[in-house]
Amino acid sequence: MISLPGASPFEVLAIWCVLVIAFFGLAYAMLLRRQVMACDKGSAKMQEVWNGIRSGADAYLKRQLRTIIPLILVFTVVLFFSVYVVPPTAESRLRFEGYSDQSLKLIIGAGRAVAFIMGSVFSLMVGQFGMRMAVQANVRVASASGRSFTEALKIAYRAGTVTGMLTDGLGLLGGTLIFIIFGVASPDTLLGFGFGGTLLALFMRVGGGIYTKAADVGADLVGKVEAGLPEDDERNAAVVADLVGDNVGDCAGMAADIFESYEVTIVSTLILGVVLFTQTHELSWIIFPLLVRGIGVLSSIIGTYLVRGGRQGKNHNALKSINKGFYSSAAISVFSFGLISYFYLNDWRSFFSVVAGILLAIVLDEITKRFTDGRFRPVKDIARSSRTGSATLILKGLSYGFEVTVWQTLVIAITIFLSILIYHGQPVVYVLYGVAMTGIGMLTLTGNNVAMDAFGPIADNANGIGELSHLDKDARKIMDSLDATGNTTKAITKGVAIGSAVIAAVALFGSFITDVSKVQIQMGIEQSAQLIETGIRISVPVVFIGLLIGGTIPFLFSSLTINAVTRAASQIVEEVRRQFRIPGIIERKVKPDYQRAVDICTVSAQRELVPLALISVLSPIIIGSLLGVEALGGFLAGVILSGQLLAVFMADAGGAWDNAKKTIEDGLYGGKGSEAHHAAVVGDTVGDPLKDTAGPALNPMIKVINLVSLLAAPVIMTFRKPGHLSAGLVITGVICLVLVIGAIAYSKRSSETKPVREI
């Protein structure tokens, strides 16, 4: 089936091996799932609490599916017919030589549509299966904590690994399958695959982010601040929504987010690899990234299986064990990459790019830790500033948030510069390929990263179940310890997710330039006028306008998501207050109606999906249609720059405020109930939607805009000749603009808080 001109037997074998590894990763996920599912589910009381979480999670997932499926269908049709507007590339004609023009269009159109569905479904599966696994695991972890720390840690981490290996296995499977079928024509269809995954990730991230923070902020504002109830108190009507939200945001949202980065990096690498292949006729540009991914899956399997707890049941033992698994995977990966580079490539440049990616992940992680971990100065300073009130605490957090953004961005810039050094003297496409390989390197250990991330909500939920079912002191100590470990691992993976999103976006940006140039060649535009030669010239006024508008999009997106959280949280506050007024709830004689809060969060989260998706999908079409493709390039640069800056700022400032509050709750400045604590709670409440809703949603948004640009650019160029405006494009642009304005108005209109119905 593989149709690769000039492929050696080793290369053909390597591709098949990668496919087998993808299935192996999925089989490993199934094995772990079976192990977790075989564990005891605990007492009837624990299962009662758990059933509440499970039904809330199910309701959210079902409703999300209902919202998303029509959009998937619409985009599938659009992608299928896109090939009738822009003819297939020269590589596609080469791959399907002998087919008629109509047949070729049908094959590529169908391939793109099916790849889009595959990307969407895989992303959905990672999010939905991952979340269901987390929900299944949390009650088992709670139950195991009554027996031993080691068992509880093992179940929580292995359940997280199920999501990790799904991400790995499905990401690798999709890319490899497309490559096996389409060979050098794969860039035509890979875009559909990437777009599907990214669009779904956007839905999961936005929906999950709004849900989780609406529930969390609402539950905390009334339960903790107004009524003085502890975390996870059964009398708080929003407690189950809060527990469901941990899964929706940190598990489903994060897994889908990392999955799309994983997908997009392989998509952009293969697109650039094919360009290099056509220039050099060396298949290693395409085979090596797939082999790197395959090795990553194997090393993640080994590393994650090594994670076992110590006997002491201490927090540092859990972290030590998880880190041991992570570094074992990293060492195995680097060693194997070296072997392949030596025996197969006979060229160390790609190896250095991949290792630079792994180093980038470690450095970003270290910077994130320095600015958000309670052991270091910034968080201590923020906590100290709580003594003079919430205003100074917020200002301090803003200050450190701005600072960390500088360092993180500089590190990413240095990494891109490393690619320039590695491919010194080569054309720009080599450098872009190097950047894409850096992204591949960063996400080598995706299995471990997602496992670490999903571990967080599992431990958090287990602790909630323990609290609500009144488990004994020793069991709750174990769960507190695992919960604290989960908070740390979640923060670490957030840094990696943002960093990889930026690298993936830069690689996609590279793909945009090479793809546009390819179409320009097909159109017969002379070489000196092609984008790969001219670059994106921001001195051209329309390009600068594109840059400016691109810079505003992340702000608009963040504004709408934060607004959505505020609106939903206000509704939750009203609902919890209303339920507190019901006689018997405070005295624990009447059970609150948890489902109401779950419903409010579910509805609020879904309401924003369509407007935000429209803004992401239509804004590049507006710019491209009205200002041209080079301006679209400027627009992309603006989106990437301001999106990256905002995402890092929001994630790290929010994380720092959160940990400043935790530091105070651990006893600093009087602990809970002190004035310092009140100030820190305000800071954390402000930071919550930044770090868990708006910031993370920017990762997939940047890439949705990139991929739409990649898909739309050839269409725009076909209709928009240089120096001429096309009436059709102007009309398209204006219609899209009207739709975007309508989406913004819809999003803002629904910000009126509806009164809660009294019982």
Added chain:
Amino acid sequence: MDAYIYLSATPEALIASMLSPEEFGAYLSMGTKKRNRGQAIFFEVDPQQISGLIDGDYIRKRCTAKPDGRPKSSVYLSVYRVLEAIPVSALRSLYLTTDNGYTLELRQAPYGADREQKERLHLYQELLPVTPLVASGLGPPAFLKKLTDGSIPIVLPKLFFVDLKMGELAANPLRGSAEHLPYSNIGHLRDCLEILKTEDQKQMKTVRRYFSGSLLYRTIGLGFFVGSGDNLVFYPYPNMKELESIHYDFFRSI
């Protein structure tokens, strides 16, 4: 009589209840239909020793289970000048309840002078019958005696107070680190302590006139004291490690 008798310090009241101390603490802190919220500090009182002060028949009549079988939560017996009327010997354990309903029992223990470090200042939160926050160079027994023996114009019949942590300020008011102290207006506290340090005649200095009604349980030093003159009863407060290992629920909620 089936009822427990409690002396609440927040606010001062003598209450009969069918609830155990843990249940009573939870009830005071949050378990009313009025949605009360706030920490509770109360003693269990030996009913036998105050039988002459309370109306047993009234308690038997009022403090009975409700028609649905639920125990009676509270019957207020007295709300004014209660502490001064109760003999110190009638006080049993002291209970501290967090504002989310977790209760810690503190038992009496002998107070040894070895607990006090020389040349160190103290910060006392008076809880009953008056509630100023006072800095003092006197140790707890001397402080109690000073305020209750009639040697100064301000005299109290009995006093219930708690010793609060001061960290380095206890020895070095001006330069000592106040890094982890949660008290508001640290500058004023330093001034008060410095006055005590430099003016030999000055033994007590009011830092704040009113008690906010909420004690930060993490800031409690040696513990609680109650009595008059030389008759001092001491309730030692566990350190944070003991709280974490033995009283985990309470520890988590402070």
